[in-house]
Amino acid sequence: MAGNSQRRNRRTSNKKGMKVGTGGHRRKALEGKGPTPPASDRKGHKKNRVAKAVAKRTVSSQSRRPSGRGAKSTAELVVGRNSVVEALRAEIPSTAVYVQQYIDTDDRVREAIKLATDRGVPLMEAARPELDRMTNGLNHQGMVLQIPPYEYAHPEDLLETAANSHEAPLIMALDGITDSRNLGAVVRSMAAFAGHGVVVPERRAAGMTAGAWKTSSGAAARVQVARATNLTRTLEAYQKAGLVVVGLAADGATDLHELDALAGPVVIVAGSEGKGLSRLVGETCDFLVRIPMPGGAESLNAGVAAGIVLYEAARRRA
Incomplete structure (x- = not known):
């Protein structure tokens, strides 16, 4: 008889509705989820992808842009066994050496590990996929060296360094030099x-990369490198502080050995080997000086030219 069946789970009514054990799922499913978020916040939407790309570029540019005193560049990675060993030999400041798991060791790997251990540089073991991600797929050969961000000085700090030494300022400015090895060579000459x-x-312009550190042969640890937002305005500020601005130019009106200003407070400006000084920087200089070259060469790279001029300045000051 209907309603008296002893069979379990048998429907005894045609009435639809909630069943025992559903937990009210249907009721929750009917609840509203709030207003629709804007397109830029919806994952997968084109405007969301564009907003993320813009934010990423903004963060990236801010991390690269120094400002004020003590501005820092971004950290740098030295990739490959030979490069890592040479950087450690040159005693470039390092924060970590990453070594691939289960790497096939050779003389370079063993030397890098020994140098890092002797200097107290942390050794980090990493899987190959992680090193591939860190280096954006470069051929790292299982070894990566991390260099901390370089802390740049402010141009005014160089004047303070000279004042603390009770010496007339001798500063070198580089205009349009993009080869970090030239920067490293200039830093080495400044120390010498x-x-x-x-x-x-x-x-x-070139910055204090691993290449610059290596070329400086450790001199970068003793010589300050400052970054200028606008080189022309920085040179004008130096002029107001009493420095003479001397530009190196192949068509300069004065020979280097005739320039007496090198004995006093001076900032020497070197341009790139191809383009030389930019127009505004050249117009700002108090003197345009040439280096006599009896051999007939048309120009010298910035590292060599800086060494010659700094030697002449040191000779006159002595």
Whole structure:
């Protein structure tokens, strides 16, 4: 008889509704989820992808852009066994050496590990996929060296360094030098001839990379490198502080050995080997000086030219 069946789970009514054990799922499913978020916040939407890309570029540019005193560049990775060993030999400041798991060791790997251990640089073991991600797929050969961000000085700091030494400022400025090895060579010459620092522009110029550190042969640890937002305005500020601005130019009106200003407070400006000084920087200089070259060469790279001029300045000051 209907309603008296002893069979379990048999429907005894045609009435639809909630069943025992559903937990009210249907009721929750009917609840509203709030207003629809804007397109830029909806995952997968084109505007969301565009917003993320813009934010990523903004963060990236801010991490690269120094400002004020003590501005820092971004950290750098030295990739490959030979490069890592050479960087450690040159005693470039390092924060970590990453070594691939189960790497096939050779003389370079063993030397890198020994140098890092002797200097107290942390050794980090990493899987190959992680190293591939860190280096954006470069051929790292199982070894990566991480260099901390370089802390740039402010151009005014170089004047303070000279004042603390009770010496007339001797500063080198680089205009349009994009090869970091040239920067490293200039830093090395500054250390050799008792200069007070190097100024580089913030944009379109070489920075203190691993290559610059290596070329400086450790001199970068003793010589300050400052970054200028605008090189022309920085040179004008130096002029107001009493420095003479001397530009190196192949068509300069004065020979180097005739320039008496090198004995006093001076900032020497070197341009790129191809383009030389930019127009505004050249117009700002108090003197345009040429280096006599009896051999007939048309020009010298910035590293060589800086060494010659700094030697002449040191000779006159002595």
